[in-house]
Amino acid sequence: MSAVPPEELTDGTVTLRPWRDDDAPAIEACLDGDPEVTGWLDRIPQPYTTEDALAYIRGETGAPRESRFAVTGADGGVIGSIGAMWHESGDVAEIGCWTRADARGRGATTRALRLVAAWALAHGAARVQLRADVENVASRRVAEKVGFQQEGVLRSAYWNPRLGRRQDWVMYSLLPGELSS
Numbered sequence: 001m002s003a004v005p006p007e008e009l010t011d012g013t014v015t016l017r018p019w020r021d022d023d024a025p026a027i028e029a030c031l032d033g034d035p036e037v038t039g040w041l042d043r044i045p046q047p048y049t050t051e052d053a054l055a056y057i058r059g060e061t062g063a064p065r066e067s068r069f070a071v072t073g074a075d076g077g078v079i080g081s082i083g084a085m086w087h088e089s090g091d092v093a094e095i096g097c098w099t100r101a102d103a104r105g106r107g108a109t110t111r112a113l114r115l116v117a118a119w120a121l122a123h124g125a126a127r128v129q130l131r132a133d134v135e136n137v138a139s140r141r142v143a144e145k146v147g148f149q150q151e152g153v154l155r156s157a158y159w160n161p162r163l164g165r166r167q168d169w170v171m172y173s174l175l176p177g178e179l180s181s
Contacts, residue, residue, distance in 0.1 A: 003067045003086055004123045014111045016069035016082065016119075019057040023070055026078035027053035030100040037098045040136055042162040044098075071099070071112045079103035082112045084120045084128070093120040095130040104138070113146045114179065121176055131157075131169040140170060147180035148172035 009016040031037060032048040043062075045052050055061045059068070063085040071080035080099035087094070095116060099109045117128045132139035134153060144150070151173055156166040 003065045006067045006069045009115045009119055011111050014108050015072045016115050019068055019070045023078055024050045024053035034101055039162050040133055042160045079108055082116050084116055091124055091126040093125040093128050110142050110145045113142055117174055117179055128174040130172050134168045134170055143172045147178045148174045
């Protein structure tokens with residue numbers, strides 16, 4: 001299964017749309033030196049450059065079956081990224097996201113997650129899942145607000161050199177009919 005092409009989605013407050021090359025400077029500004037994002041997501045290079053952003057936009061890095069969306073605010077500016085990585089079976093999508101520092105805590109990530117989860121379900125996902133570090137309270141709250149159910153903890157699942165420890169990940173899932181409004 002290949003990635004489902006992203007399309008524009010909106011709830012009137014946030015908009016998800018396909019990435020464009022001219023978004024590269026905005027991605028760089030969001031990610032370069034942001035310890036909150038790059039601590040949890042250690043595969044994001046630091047320092048983060050425009051070339052890194054272009055590679056991401058063009059699908060040259062990350063998961064090959066990932067549908068990637070720019071998250072934009074009311075003014076059209078990039079406030080984050082969200083993607084759905086489709087498993088080989090084509091009926092499971094795993095969500096990953098990050099949000100720009102000054103846009104956190106305002107509900108944009110919850111709105112973006114709700115939009116992309118509904119989109120994945122509409123495109124054939126029988127299960128939408130995400131993982132968050134047990135200590136990443138903000139990400140866990142976002143998942144729960146959207147209706148994701150905690151299934152368990154993947155103990156010592158990953159060594160994160162930036163955090164200097166092995167991570168325990170909480171596994172969340174959402175099935176058809178469980179999306180909260």
